[in-house]
Amino acid sequence: xxxxxxxxIKGPIGKxxxxxxxxxxxxxxxxxxxxxxxxxxxxxxxxxxxxxTLTESVxxxxxxxxxxxxxxxHLIDAPPMNTLYVGSAAPHAWWREYxxxxxxxxxxxxxxxxxxxxxxxAKIGPDPRAASTPKSFKRYFWSIVYxxxxxxxxxxxxxxxxxxxxxxxxxxGGIFAQAAQDGLTKMWNTxxxxxx
Numbered sequence: 457x458x459x460x461x462x463x464x465i466k467g468p469i470g471k472x473x474x475x476x477x478x479x480x481x482x483x484x485x486x487x488x489x490x491x492x493x494x495x496x497x498x499x500x501x502x503x504x505x506x507x508x509t510l511t512e513s514v515x516x517x518x519x520x521x522x523x524x525x526x527x528x529x530h531l532i533d534a535p536p537m538n539t540l541y542v543g544s545a546a547p548h549a550w551w552r553e554y555x556x557x558x559x560x561x562x563x564x565x566x567x568x569x570x571x572x573x574x575x576x577x578a579k580i581g582p583d584p585r586a587a588s589t590p591k592s593f594k595r596y597f598w599s600i601v602y603x604x605x606x607x608x609x610x611x612x613x614x615x616x617x618x619x620x621x622x623x624x625x626x627x628x629g630g631i632f633a634q635a636a637q638d639g640l641t642k643m644w645n646t647x648x649x650x651x652x
Contacts, residue, residue, distance in 0.1 A: 479538075481643045486540040488635035490516025493542045494523055496569055496624045506575050513546040542624075572601060605608060 473498045505511045513530035515523040519537045530546040573584060576597050582589040584597035 460629065477643055481601070481639050482538050483518060484642075485635040485639040486518045486538070487516070487521055489632040490523060490540050490542055492631045492635075493540075493624060493628050497542060500624060502638065506578070507571065512545060513544040513623060514542070515544065516540060516542045542628075569601070572604070573597075576600070595627055602623060 475650050476509055494514055494516050498511045501514065510527050513533060515525045517523070517532050517631065518535055519534055522531060522534075525531060530544050532541050532543055532545045535541045562633045577583050580593065580596070582593045603610075
């Protein structure tokens with residue numbers, strides 16, 4: 457017949473409230489991962505983001521905390537406990553992630569046209585709506601609009617398909633592993649000081 461003995465753990469570990477400590481530790485590791493992943497995502501999308509509104513809307517969120525952004529309307533929903541979300545709830549984030557296709561409705565057409573016009577002025581020069589703009593520039597502007605809306609890439613659904621999440625996903629595991637290791641060391645040192 458087997459005999460059992462009680463094992464009594466003494467010292468810092470024996471006094472620690474592990475469920476509470478682990479919750480704090482996991483939250484800290486997720487927050488650190490979110491902060492670093494947000495920087496990677498912003499670096500990835502910034503070169504393609506003319507107005508920087510999408511880049512500025514990328515943030516991280518856990519069940520307990522979130523990264524600050526300029527427009528809180530773009531804040532992603534809170535995830536379940538012990539989960540990290542990184543990204544943006546801005547309406548244009550979906551298009552940046554999944555790309556455009558043929559425009560079948562006029563939804564948000566005015567916003568699209570205003571953004572393209574602002575880009576054209578900044579990159580090419582003249583305002584395509586100004587009466588003084590040469591016709592060649594106006595034709596160039598409208599050929600760009602037509603190509604975005606109806607060109608081969610739009611027809612095939614490849615238009616704008618440069619998602620910024622997949623390149624970042626590869627790095628997130630390493631970021632979390634390092635944050636978890638750093639957090640565990642920090643938690644242990646805290647426990648030793650607290651429960652001496």
